[in-house]
Amino acid sequence: MLPVIYHPIYSNFPLPDGHRYPLQKYQLLKTHIDSERWPVETFEPTLLNSDTLKSIHDPDYVNALMSGELPLVKMRRIGFPWSKNLIHRSLTSLGGTTLTVDKAIEHGVAIHLTGGYHHAHYDFGSGFCLFNDLILAANHALSYPHIEKVMIVDCDVHQGDGTAALAKNRSDIITLSVHCDKNFPSRKPESDIDLPLPIGTDSDSYLREFLPCLTIALAQHQPDMVIYDAGVDIHVDDELGYLSVCQSGIGQRDQAVFSACQDHQIPVAAVIGGGYRTDQETLVPLHAELVLSALQTYYPLSGT
Numbered sequence: 001m002l003p004v005i006y007h008p009i010y011s012n013f014p015l016p017d018g019h020r021y022p023l024q025k026y027q028l029l030k031t032h033i034d035s036e037r038w039p040v041e042t043f044e045p046t047l048l049n050s051d052t053l054k055s056i057h058d059p060d061y062v063n064a065l066m067s068g069e070l071p072l073v074k075m076r077r078i079g080f081p082w083s084k085n086l087i088h089r090s091l092t093s094l095g096g097t098t099l100t101v102d103k104a105i106e107h108g109v110a111i112h113l114t115g116g117y118h119h120a121h122y123d124f125g126s127g128f129c130l131f132n133d134l135i136l137a138a139n140h141a142l143s144y145p146h147i148e149k150v151m152i153v154d155c156d157v158h159q160g161d162g163t164a165a166l167a168k169n170r171s172d173i174i175t176l177s178v179h180c181d182k183n184f185p186s187r188k189p190e191s192d193i194d195l196p197l198p199i200g201t202d203s204d205s206y207l208r209e210f211l212p213c214l215t216i217a218l219a220q221h222q223p224d225m226v227i228y229d230a231g232v233d234i235h236v237d238d239e240l241g242y243l244s245v246c247q248s249g250i251g252q253r254d255q256a257v258f259s260a261c262q263d264h265q266i267p268v269a270a271v272i273g274g275g276y277r278t279d280q281e282t283l284v285p286l287h288a289e290l291v292l293s294a295l296q297t298y299y300p301l302s303g304t
C-alpha cells in the first residue's frame with residue numbers, strides 16, 4: 001500500500017474571508033483519495049520539535065514566530081495572520097514531511113498531502129512559508145547512515161529561493177528548481193540547477209526541457225534520496241502561476257520523476273506543493289495525479 005501522510009489540521013487554521021491560500025484543498029484531496037478506494041495507507045504525523053527548527057533557522061526568528069512576537073511587517077511577508085493554530089499546523093506539517101522521508105526510505109515512495117515551504121529562508125518567511133520543510137526533511141534523511149546526498153527536485157511554478165539559499169554551502173543537499181522565470185519571487189538565489197521557463201510554456205515544451213534536465217541531474221549527482229515538490233501551480237488555469245501545462249502534462253511530469261527514481265532505486269518523498277484556484281475542488285484532480293502516478297509506478301498491479 002502506498003504510504004500517504006496527512007493530518008486534519010492541514011485544513012484547519014484561521015484565515016480571513018477571501019484569503020487566497022487554498023485552505024480546504026488538503027481535506028478535499030484526502031476525501032477524494034478515500035472515495036476512490038486507492039490502495040493507500042494513511043499515516044498521521046506528530047509535531048516537529050521546535051528545537052529542530054533552530055538547526056536551519058535563526059533562533060531569534062524561530063522564538064519570535066513561536067511566541068507570536070514576530071513584527072507585523074514580517075508576518076505580512078509570510079502572508080498569514082499569526083495564531084496558535086497556525087503554529088500548530090506548521091509544526092505538524094513539518095513533522096509530516098520528515099515522516100514522509102521515513103516512509104519513503106522504508107517503502108521506496110511516500111506522499112505528503114501538504115508541504116513544499118520553499119520560500120522560507122534562514123531568518124524570514126515569505127509566500128505562505130514559515131519554516132523550510134524541504135531542508136528539514138533533507139537533514140532528517142541525511143541522519144540515516146546510508147544516505148549521504150539528497151536531491152530536492154522542486155517543480156512548483158515558483159522558484160525555490162529559500163531552499164536554494166539554505167542549501168547554498170551544502171554539498172550533501174543538491175537543489176534543482178524548474179520554475180517560471182517571471183513569477184514570484186522576484187529575487188531568485190541560485191539553486192545548484194535552475195531551469196527557468198518562459199511565461200506560457202505548454203506541456204510539450206515543459207516536458208521537453210525538464211525530462212533531460214532531471215536525467216542529467218540524477219546521473220551527475222547520484223543522490224541517495226529525492227525529495228520532490230510536485231506543485232501543480234504550473235497548470236494553465238492556476239491563479240498564481242504563468243505557465244500553460246495541462247493536467248495530463250502534470251501527470252507525465254510526476255510519472256517521469258517516479259520512474260527515474262525507481263530506475264535508479266532512489267527513495268522519493270513527494271510533497272504536493274502549490275496550486276491556487278478560487279474553486280479549490282478543481283485543484284483536487286491535479287494533485288491526485290501525484291498519487292495516481294506513484295500507484296502506477298510502484299504498485300502497477302493495484303488496479304488503478
Ligand SMILES: [Zn+2]
Nearest residue numbers: 156158233274
Ligand atoms: Zn508555488
